[in-house]
Amino acid sequence: MKGNLTIQEERKLKLIEDGLTYDEENSCWIAKYPWIFNRSKLPYNFSVALARLKATKKETEKAWSNTMHRISRKKNQDMLDRGVAEKLLKSELDYEGPIFYLPHNGVYKSYSSSTPVRIVFNAAASYQGISLNDLLAKGPDVMNNLLGIKL
Structure with a gap:
């Protein structure tokens, strides 16, 4: 390859x-x-991330029942339990380096019994023209070209 x-x-x-x-x-x-660019260039995007969180919460409460809200909370707890996310300690909240919040939201599929809610993180979301995807190296495309596959 x-x-x-x-x-x-x-x-x-x-x-x-x-x-x-x-x-x-x-x-x-x-x-x-x-990192492929200087991470000190990250703009502080707290206001946009907070607005996104509030909009997601409002959407969840309006469009879906409290059941979906509870399922979303269970998904968050599942990420903590599996170790793919962690709660910050109070001492970590005093961090003074660059911070860039990763917006996320739930994608709801009421017809799915196995995964009615899927948490989606959006590293392509930009703030002041910069996204996390812009600053991190991406690996090579390892997907097969569908045009090259013979059936």
């Missing part, structure tokens, strides 16, 4: 690979953010 990559793609892939370490004790991979 590396033979088909541009030099820029190879550099980004190396940055991603160099940031990966396997934690044998906890049987998990740890990944560093593969």
Whole structure:
């Protein structure tokens, strides 16, 4: 696969690979953010993220019953339980480096019994012309080209 990559793609892939370490004790991979731009350039987007959160809450309460609200809370708790999200400690709230809030919302499918709510994070959401996706390296496209697949 590396033979088909541009030099820029190879550099980004190396940055991603160099940031990966396997934690044998906890049987998990740890990944560093593969910054390709200076993260101190991140604008403080709290107001937009808070507005998005309030709109999502209002939409949830208006369009869906309290049942959907409870399911959304369960999804949040599930992320905490699985370790894919964590609550910040009070000491972590005093962080003085760059902060960029990642907007998210629930996608509701009332007809689905297995996943009536799916939490979606939007790293492409921009604020002052900058998104988190703009600042992080992306790996190469590993999807097969559908036009090249013979049936």
